[in-house]
Amino acid sequence: MITSLEIKNYRAIKSCKIEGLSRVNVFIGRNNSGKSSLLEAIYLASAAFKFEERLHKKDGISDKISYLLNRRGFRGLTWDRDREVLWHMYKCEDPIEVEFVFCDGIKLKTKLFEWHEHPILEVPYRDFDHMCLIHYGAVNSKNKSMMKTSTDLVMRVLDEFVGGRGEKVRRFLSDIEFIDANLMREIEHVEKILWRDLLKYRLDKIIIRMLKSGYDVEAEDITYVPYGEIFQLVVKLPDAIVRVDDLGDGAKVSMMIIMVAALSKNTAVLIEKPENHQHPSGLAKTLEIFLEMVMENRVQAFITTHSLELIKLLNAIAREKNVDVAIFFMERDKAGNVNVRRLTPENVSVLDRMGIDPRFLDII
Amino acid sequence: MPIVQLKPHENAFYALARKIVKELEVIVLCEGRTDAEVLKAIIKKLELPDINMGVTDCEGVPAIREITSYIATLSQISKKIKVIGVIIDADEYDYEQRARSVMNSLKSSGVPVKELNAVDENLFDIKNGKFPILILVSGIRDLPLKAIL
Numbered sequence: 001m002i003t004s005l006e007i008k009n010y011r012a013i014k015s016c017k018i019e020g021l022s023r024v025n026v027f028i029g030r031n032n033s034g035k036s037s038l039l040e041a042i043y044l045a046s047a048a049f050k051f052e053e054r055l056h057k058k059d060g061i062s063d064k065i066s067y068l069l070n071r072r073g074f075r076g077l078t079w080d081r082d083r084e085v086l087w088h089m090y091k092c093e094d095p096i097e098v099e100f101v102f103c104d105g106i107k108l109k110t111k112l113f114e115w116h117e118h119p120i121l122e123v124p125y126r127d128f129d130h131m132c133l134i135h136y137g138a139v140n141s142k143n144k145s146m147m148k149t150s151t152d153l154v155m156r157v158l159d160e161f162v163g164g165r166g167e168k169v170r171r172f173l174s175d176i177e178f179i180d181a182n183l184m185r186e187i188e189h190v191e192k193i194l195w196r197d198l199l200k201y202r203l204d205k206i207i208i209r210m211l212k213s214g215y216d217v218e219a220e221d222i223t224y225v226p227y228g229e230i231f232q233l234v235v236k237l238p239d240a241i242v243r244v245d246d247l248g249d250g251a252k253v254s255m256m257i258i259m260v261a262a263l264s265k266n267t268a269v270l271i272e273k274p275e276n277h278q279h280p281s282g283l284a285k286t287l288e289i290f291l292e293m294v295m296e297n298r299v300q301a302f303i304t305t306h307s308l309e310l311i312k313l314l315n316a317i318a319r320e321k322n323v324d325v326a327i328f329f330m331e332r333d334k335a336g337n338v339n340v341r342r343l344t345p346e347n348v349s350v351l352d353r354m355g356i357d358p359r360f361l362d363i364i
Numbered sequence: 365m366p367i368v369q370l371k372p373h374e375n376a377f378y379a380l381a382r383k384i385v386k387e388l389e390v391i392v393l394c395e396g397r398t399d400a401e402v403l404k405a406i407i408k409k410l411e412l413p414d415i416n417m418g419v420t421d422c423e424g425v426p427a428i429r430e431i432t433s434y435i436a437t438l439s440q441i442s443k444k445i446k447v448i449g450v451i452i453d454a455d456e457y458d459y460e461q462r463a464r465s466v467m468n469s470l471k472s473s474g475v476p477v478k479e480l481n482a483v484d485e486n487l488f489d490i491k492n493g494k495f496p497i498l499i500l501v502s503g504i505r506d507l508p509l510k511a512i513l
Contacts, residue, residue, distance in 0.1 A: 343441060
């Protein structure tokens with residue numbers, strides 16, 4: 001689990017340090033305070049370990065950097081031509097840095113230089129100061145050179161650097177998934193990627209439970225049905241079927257979150273505004289099942305939101321299920337430095353009694 | 365002087381959402397809703413410097429415990445508040461006893477407070493690392509009629 005995080009030079013964020021991360025972390029703040037940039041920066045860092053994009057495949061996107069370049073508006077941006085958009089104020093002289101500190105004290109910094117198309121790790125080896133896990137090589141950032149090495153060597157150097165926990169750290173960061181609004185429009189692709197594993201472990205039962213209890217859908221089962229040349233996922237009702245595509249938007253958002261969380265293990269899940277399209281009862285059920293998955297699969301969650309309902313529901317359900325939650329209020333100054341204040345669920349409860357909405361924390 | 369009534373939430377929500385008030389420099393914690401109303405009426409009559417003030421109350425709950433939790437939370441997370449004011453009833457205690465009970469409660473909650481200074485007969489000042497806390501103890505200890513009765 002990550003306990004603290006430092007980001008430099010990524011999009012809205014010139015610098016940002018977050019300490020005291022919990023199992024579930026909720027980020028609030030005004031528009032343009034850096035919440036989305038924070039999730040993106042974590043996802044960008046994961047590209048140092050797995051460059052390929054798995055769930056977001058819109059417009060032929062194949063890698064995480066291309067996705068991050070285009071996520072805010074699919075305009076065909078490319079690394080070669082448009083990479084500067086990833087940098088704070090488009091100034092790419094200094095690298096984008098994301099440093100993680102894990103619960104066992106291990107520190108690891110990833111950097112994205114404008115002359116290397118994916119992030120590399122600040123891990124020294126002989127005359128080199130970085131290691132590249134994508135092309136397996138040692139990088140010298142001063143003369144921008146790379147020496148190809150073997151997979152074994154890179155993993156061995158990383159392993160030594162992080163005190164014998166190289167494989168654990170690699171898995172945690174490489175498996176990070178990003179659930180955002182774009183994913184809703186790619187449900188067919190996400191189904192194809194995830195449904196086989198969900199069925200293999202009979203995790204489809206969780207989806208059915210969620211549909212029944214949170215969305216009043218009398219779901220008995222979920223199956224594939226041929227529609228002309230293609231197969232589509234449908235929910236079996238007592239007397240009919242309904243295509244997953246035809247479910248309400250809230251149920252689809254919830255399905256997406258639960259499908260990803262159910263298959264994630266010992267990693268992090270990034271969720272952008274899970275309250276979108278949700279009635280409070282659907283949101284409550286989604287959070288309840290999500291927190292079960294978080295505990296069962298030892299997943300760390302990073303959630304951005306503008307919803308006070310979500311914060312209150314999450315705190316209440318987390319208390320019942322004994323899950324640690326921290327709320328972080330983000331505030332960005334004119335220079336792009338993001339100041340973060342950590343709130344416990346108790347702080348939120350006292351503020352509420354005092355009449356202060358935590359989303360307006362910048363007033364005090 | 366813009367005064368923001370923090371409770372109920374709706375009173376402050378529109379002012380804050382529309383950025384009519386961007387920052388609160390002073391928060392006054394009142395024991396009861398009436399104290400808050402009286403305070404607002406007095407402030408409107410006085411010519412005070414232009415300071416943004418939030419006013420809230422602990423209506424319906426034990427005041428000292430509630431005020432303590434408010435101050436403890438504010439001292440943890442506030443970055444902009446310059447002064448916290450507390451308006452509390454004397455009840456059957458004398459003014460200093462009542463102010464001291466607020467300070468003792470703050471101390472036991474881990475809020476770093478130093479000594480209690482009397483500014484006036486019923487006004488006290490507690491130094492805190494982050495912001496001064498001013499305690500106004502209101503009420504009349506000995507009702508004039510009490511002696512007659």
